[in-house]
Amino acid sequence: MILVLLLNLLLFIFRLFYILYYPVDLSPEEAQYWDWSRHLDLSYYSKPPMVAYLNFLTTKLLGNTELAVRITPMILSFVLSILTYIFVRRIFGPRVALVCATLPQITVGYSINSLLMTTDAPFVFFWSLSVMAIHTAFEKNEKKLWILVGILSGLAFLSKYPAVFLLPITLLYMAFIRKDLLMSPSPYLSLIPAFILSLPVFIWNYQHGFVSFKHVSTLASKSDSLIELSGALEFLGGQALLLSILPFLVLLYAWLKSLKDRKLVFFTFYSLPVFLFFLILSFHKRVEANWAGFSYFSGFILVSYFLSRSFLLIPSYLLSFVLFIFLHFTPLFDIFKITPLLPPERDPTKFLVGWKDLGKRVSQLYTGSEMIFSPQYQVSAELAFYVKGNPRTYCVNLGRRMNQYDLWKEGMENYIGKSAIFVSVGPAEKRVLSAFGGIIKEEIYKVIWRGKEVRTFYIYKLKDYRGLEESLPMGY
Template identity: 30%
Template sequence: MKKSIEQHTFIYLLAVHLFVVLLRCLWVLYGNIDLHTEEAQYWTWSQHLDWSYYSKPPMVAVLNYLSESLFGHSEFSVRINAIIFGFLTSIVTYLFTKELFKDKFTAFVASVLVYAMPFFQGAALFFSTDSPLLFFAIWAMYLGWMSITYDKWKYWILFATAMGLGYLSKYAMLFFIPSIILYLFLTDRKILSNKKLYISLLISFVFFLPVVIWNIKYDFIGFKHLAHLSGAVEHQPNPISRRLSKLLEYVSGQLAIISPLFLVYYFNAFKKNKLDKKAMYLWLPALLSFLMFLITALTKRSGANVNWTMFAYVGLPILLAHYIVQAKKIKPASILFCITIGLFLLATNMRFMDSVGLGNIFPVKIDPLKKMVGWQEVASSIDSLENTLDTERVFIATDSYHITSELRFYNYPKTKYFYANRGNRMTQFSLWDGIEQYENKNYTGIFVTKENLSNKEFKIQPERALPEDIAKAFDKNYTYHTHITYYRGKPVTQFHIYVLEDFKKLPTITVNY
């Protein structure tokens, strides 16, 4: 098989990766899975194009705008971005591996091993800021290597472009710079005196200027939010027990997203090649990123999100492929690969497993897809409720920007959906016109909140009391409605819906970053 792949690499490469693209497209079209709340939020941003946004740079919003312009309004127009970037990431992984090790078979294995990485699977199917980030990260690593190796202006300029587009995808790309500098310090210090390196970095920062200008306009709120996430401005007490808990959560999460079945291979690959310049170029960003966010997990009360390190792990499939081919571990690695893919297919197709009586393997309570069902239904229910009212002076407010984003997407092109921030952190909605524009204008408000029934053993709850601050914001009595979302035969989410008349004013509150 190795000889066959080396002889017909291009055909095998396209056949495998285009087949995966087809499967993903079919899953999006017929899988009956609504947008994740983050996907809906980023789509909402695309309806208000700007140079940047509160918590992220503008790339995700621009891509959503372009794909919707091409494909119309649908889940497919959002997720096709993730699918395309997933395909491109696999192709660049192949090209990078071939350049590093001059072996087409190793390159093919690396491009396929990408599919065994849980951090990649999610980003290649659900469209978030991580989808373009992973692509620009592997592209930047590839072009960085080409720049260091051949020292040609065309590679340095392309490296700057990849870095710049990565900055526009997610702030995390900035952490790639220290790993490049440290790598050069350890392996090739003469490059540190090469003006092309610094000119390329300067060019890359030109891409970032719109984000800086936007932050200046809004009192640096994006950077303040980033500082808050890092724990640099943490003021809350953080007891040792909580720190240890968050540390364990972080470490276990990191092991999970790089595919724990391959941990022995990772260890052996590092042990055997740790001082090799090519291997170091691949593992150093991962190690630095892991350690940097490990500090955040220890210092910040809420810990560090699992996905913050993902961009730095894009070189690991290449390191893994090189070891597997070098150590002649193709057969056992193939078994581990198939098990990993099988677990992923199992986790994303549990309705089928229920139909054949194997649903208890992965119960609803721990099924992450339960958060991605029912949004279209509840949006339709609220839209129908709005249509029964005898006034056009109506707005819909929720106590979650996630709910607001989903309602905006599924009731598009209606726009009177707002996030009523009642004391949570600032969001992008804080920078847009909110329900204050309807104060004292005789508007009816539909207020929506929800609770997770899987935390209550799937028991439907009685009417929830209307929050006092919301009640005071209106002048008259309200009517109560509820909507239950079911998944795999169980009630998983209950929406509490209140119709209130004559909106006055929501109390002013101070929110943090």
Template identity: 30%
Template structure:
């Protein structure tokens, strides 16, 4: 394949591949408006309603993209998800370009198909989270890095523009999610172990690219400086405090979730690819070194952390990009072997079945699913019930408090007037980003408090007694997926809710977050 620009490389794939990618995009656009928001999406929608330089638990790029989409399409599910759909379409093209540039067009096509046939990337194509811009920028950065460090790369270009494009992409990745802190370190490691990379480090351009990266990331630094470095503390010391020793069951959960995320057969193939890629890198293959540094440190890090801390399904996503390209290249190199072709087809097929099943689960109640883990059904049903209680109290309507940011965010989106809901901080707990959106000294008023049995308000009597002049328990609300029960929500009417500062001033008990 001739060395071409990123966009031209994506377009040079087989025509059926382009039709496939555009067809997927259209299907996802239709699907996006049919399914209720996942709690994380509703939470990031709240980010977008409270635009800022950054937020407690994530950098701002996801919210910025979402806010732009909402400005065009309004407060709809499609508007929330449009950035994810467009990003996933671009990711398919960039992933194809990366595989084709390093190995062959066939490897690029297989890598892109495999990614789209996973729950992690396929479902992530319609669920807008910070991982969406992170993975796109990460993959694009690897594609640019190919031209900078590989022996047959095009080099930095006029005015060394590729180094500055790389710096921009690393900055945007950092502006997406803190996991991207691994990316510039991996770029540096790749430069150090390649001849062209070492030569480039003797010029000013990589260092000026780092300055550009930090400039792009500067909104996060400015926000943290203004808020006592709260986000950095949350991601480091706060998470470290949750580690309480080795837990074998967490390893099983980690491996099981990752097997579901990419499909069990593909997951096994990626693990088998890892030592092969490491061996090729050790022997001096520049392509293998680039992919190994892009994938293996992240995979090793999260695997080592898994016995100590719950590693969520999506955290490992960037580490799979390089491994997928390497695995696709290996399968293409051995395509004459019938067993290899069969395993590759089966890996993609099994992943696709899991992914399609996850797509259809909210729409088809007959698909078996552990309803406790069903986070996209019943929110409209809950909002209708809460609105009836709000309407019965007259004006002004009581405030709405969701115990847990998930419930608070979903109610903010699905209640008809889209009110400024409150979260745990209204009851003396920690509301994550909600703590920065509302003054804890708000005046007294009535409130309806809602708690999901999946995240129950265990100390309700003590906590509500401390924060409400009077409490009336309301009928609970059970929500459904078709005839199946998803979960039940407990509701209370809180008269003259006291702000947390007032509760502390009166010497009333403040129940710790650990009671949840």
């Protein structure tokens, strides 16, 4: 236990210094979720409200800083690792528990979720606690444990919608493994607190035309072709990278072997069906690598069980650590002359740079009275965070799908006759310029990362706002 605490404390300190001193800014999604925390609501367009609530708490304590936003995933990761050790040690012993509480922390997927404040950070935390509570509830079948399962499941749902997987997986496990509990009333008590906690999301969606469910259904159904093998291969490659390659290969073996072991099969039920669901979906549409990431809590328990007695244990730690270092410090690809493995234009870190400097440039034009707006919600969110004074920003629809800012249009009419600052990833459209009396100033800002231009912003200060005719959202 002391070793687990020490290793995770070292990781916590590393992440703290990384946030404070390494030159990366908030990602667009992080900035958006922070902006949500300034507009507290029962739910939001694309996600439930947990990420906004947590940001609200930390920014009230630490101010509108990058540390305030990112301290939550750091804390959740640390706490989850300790609870995982206690849970796994009770079932499989200290050796497996040690692997399970340390190896995932240096894999690519867990490293990202331990640093970036996206919806995945609280979701992975509450999903993992739910799985641990469900396992314990299956062992003891006590009403209080099933009520705890419902509370944790409800919190997981308030974090991200894929928490709904918990219900069919649990029923499936009962149908195949614990038939004795199908007729017991205790497991169904969990539905009560889960429903109560989820109710605000349904109320908000009822008030807003169920836009969240339309958005999720669009993501799950939108497809360019009937069958696309390249999408499935891309998904599998993404999963292998998230688990730092060797653990992923061990997981495939573990899923197969666990089917004959009653003690292990529980963790297969809470990981394999999710993986298969997204794998099948990837044959029809693009599936982001992180979508299945939450299921690997259970998967890593299986991996740790088999790795703890395998010659692949040390290589898994070594490879994971190497990927961990290169993930956090991608300029190392250039230093070691291996740039083709991850060129700057494909480096995911490019989405974390340039925003603070963009905010400084806009701040030089901003006197406090101008409307700040963009056609990209990512830009609007970043400007809200990085422009001096954290002003209210707007996102205008010039022909794209809906986002949260489409629900926040009130106030733009107050800027009629005033100046505005428009920022976009492309030159201003004619209809934007025609909505004003003229251009006061315009400039271009190029973001350079690892010696290459990775993004360009067009900045305009405009006078005499007359009102802008926007496009209807092109889908959800």
